[in-house]
Amino acid sequence: MAVLAHAEAGEIAARLRTLALPAHQDLRAPENGLVMLRGRVGGDGAPFNIGEATVSRAAVRLASGEVGFGYTLGRDGEKARLIALCDALVQSSDFGGAVERDVIAPLREQLTVRREKVAAETAATKVDFYTMVRGEG
Amino acid sequence: MYVAVKGGERAIENAHRLLASARRGDQSVPEISLDQISEQLGLAVDRVMSEGSLYDRELAALAIKQARGDLIEAIFLVRAFRATLPRFGASEPVETGAMRVQRRVSSTFKDIPGGQILGPTFDYTHRLLDPSLAEGFVPEQPATAEASTVPTPRVTDILGRDGLIESSPRAEEGASVGDLTREPLNFPADRDLRLQNLARGDEGFLLAMGYSTQRGYGRNHPFAGEIRFGEVEVEFSAEDVGFAVPLGSIELTECQMVNQFKGSATEAPCFTRGYGLAFGQSERKTMSMALVDRALRARELGEEALAPAQDEEFVMSHSDNVQATGFVEHLKLPHYVDFQSELGLLRKLRREFSEAFTDANAPDAMKEAAE
Structure with missing residues (x-):
């Protein structure tokens, strides 16, 4: 599900449109709020508060009873609703496979490509140290 | 001391209209978009998020635009916005x-x-102004190398x-995390x-x-x-x-x-x-x-x-x-009554000083001093 939090609402919606979705309803309408983000002293010590982030959340129930929750950074409530819908669908034996194959897998692939590009550009800035040879005899 | 003073509503309203126009500047120049601020003034956005204490790039960009690039004003706007949303909780500490x-x-x-x-990074740049950035600059594709695992x-x-x-200091068992916003x-x-x-x-x-x-x-x-x-x-x-x-x-x-x-x-x-x-x-x-x-x-x-x-x-x-x-900027808001009382006190002190001075210079006093 982490893949969906990294995608745009439009990308998730476009891929969901390729599926014949079952009936579903909002269990919790999308809402915006804050989550206090925490770090650790020294990176690995006691926790402390860095600052907050905007977060959206929603919950969706399929007609067949499965309940899905959607949480994501940002103020896009529709994205939270789409994540909740996917979360409900993956629990359903009728739709789980299709959502994984047609929604999550392609978005995961897209995220991997994006990350590999950043990693390759970053790697090019890695310092190769070499020792200067002093004098020529 | 603050005392309610009426008046100035029209001046305030017109000042805000003027601000909106000054913020936009010359309308023959294209308006700046939030994406442009977020993408091209990214470090300003980072600073507003950090000190505004709210991670939301789009809001920080909006705040910078609204504040005409005054980052402390933008931080103020972001802080005020955060007070309007409920808090769902706290994240797991990031790794x-x-x-x-x-x-x-x-x-x-x-x-x-x-x-x-x-x-x-700016490190190792020569800090020379680059005229080629003034218009139509297209950067080279970044170099790539095989990423290490x-x-x-x-x-x-x-x-x-x-x-x-x-x-690093460990958290004490069951200790809560201090929060100065609470x-x-x-x-x-x-x-x-x-x-x-x-x-x-x-x-x-x-x-x-x-x-x-x-x-x-x-x-x-x-x-x-x-x-x-x-x-x-x-x-x-x-x-x-x-x-x-x-x-x-x-x-x-x-x-x-x-x-x-x-x-x-x-x-x-x-x-x-x-x-x-x-x-x-x-x-x-x-x-x-x-x-x-x-x-x-x-x-x-x-x-x-x-x-x-x-x-x-x-x-x-x-x-x-x-x-x-x-606290610094509140000094420019009306302090008329405060100042009037200070002025009253100062006038009184000056009067007393002047009276004492005149007495001291009176012929009797001079005579005494001479003796």
């Missing part, structure tokens, strides 16, 4: 050791596992293995509160405080053990879900300062440390924060605390630029 680093340098060790990675552990973790550096600040403050205060503190103030320690006001002999910038994943334990859900990722900068060692009869000497962490790519901010964090540990480390940067009440009470600007 900076697992950061997807886009920059990672150490000034203490040349050969660190994962290497020295410069990333997008070697992990990039924190440099302090490597030093820690040999016991050469103090370990409880009023009391002194002495614990390190969690100090770090939260510094994380949202003014970069300029922290820079000056950190600089003062280097110049001898609370010297603690720092090395930049490691500075890293990149993406970390955020997880949130949602009550309704019952387990930690992924929220996505955020960009963070972390600075580990390695400082002068200390030891005692019972403890072997080891390096001490200061810590900095902030949203986005905020290197100057996190370096300054780490210097000040270390300076504020003077009491805990049994050092003489004489310098301003070692005085937590001084630092923590003056680091917040929204509070600071509020």
Whole structure:
């Protein structure tokens, strides 16, 4: 599900449109709020508060009873609703496979490509140290 | 003293209309978009998120636009906005050791596992103005190289293995995390509160405080053990879900300062440390924060605390630029009644002075003085 939090609402919606979705309803309408983000002293010590982030959340129930929750950074409530819908669908034996194959897998692939590009550009800035040879005899 | 004064409504309304027009500037020049601010003035956005204490690039960009580029005004706007939303809870602490680093340098060790990675940096540029950027600049494609799969552990973790550096303080069992947005600040403050205060503190103030320690006001002999910038994943334990859900990722900068060692009869000497962490790519901010964090540990480390940067009440009470600007800038709001009373008192004192002076110079008094 982490893949969906990294995608745009439009990308998730476009891929969901390729599926014949079952009936579903909002269990919790999308809402915006804050989550206090925490770090650790020294990176690995006691926790402390860095600052907050905007977060959206929603919950969706399929007609067949499965309940899905959607949480994501940002103020896009529709994205939270789409994540909740996917979360409900993956629990359903009728739709789980299709959502994984047609929604999550392609978005995961897209995220991997994006990350590999950043990693390759970053790697090019890695310092190769070499020792200067002093004098020529 | 504040007294309600009526009047000026029309002037205020028109002043705000004028502000809106001045903000837009010459309308024959295209309007700047939030995407343009976010993409091309990214470090300003990072600063507004850090000191506004709210991670939301789009809101920070809007605040910068609304504030006409006045970053402290933008930070003020972001702080005010955050007060309008409910808080769902707190995230799991982020794991900076697992950061997807886009920059990672150490000034203490040349050969660190994962290497020295410069990333997008101003370091080693010549600081010459570049006229080619003035218009129509198209950058070259970034160079690429095969990405290494070697992990990039924190440099302090490597030093820690040999016991050469103090370990990070552990949380006490069941201890809650201090939050200065919820409880009023009391002194002495614990390190969690100090770090939260510094994380949202003014970069300029922290820079000056950190600089003062280097110049001898609370010297603690720092090395930049490691500075890293990149993406970390955020997880949130949602009550309704019952387990930690992924929220996505955020960009963070972390600075580990390695400082002068200390030891005692019972403890072997080891390096001490200061810590900095902030949203986005905020290197100057996190370096300054780490210097000040270390300076504020003077009491805990049994050092003489004489310098301003070692005085937590001084630092923590003056680091917040929204509070600071509020108090400084309120001086320009009407203080007519205050000033009238001061004026009345001054007139009275001057009258008394003048009367005493006249008496002292009266012929009788002069005569007495002559005798």
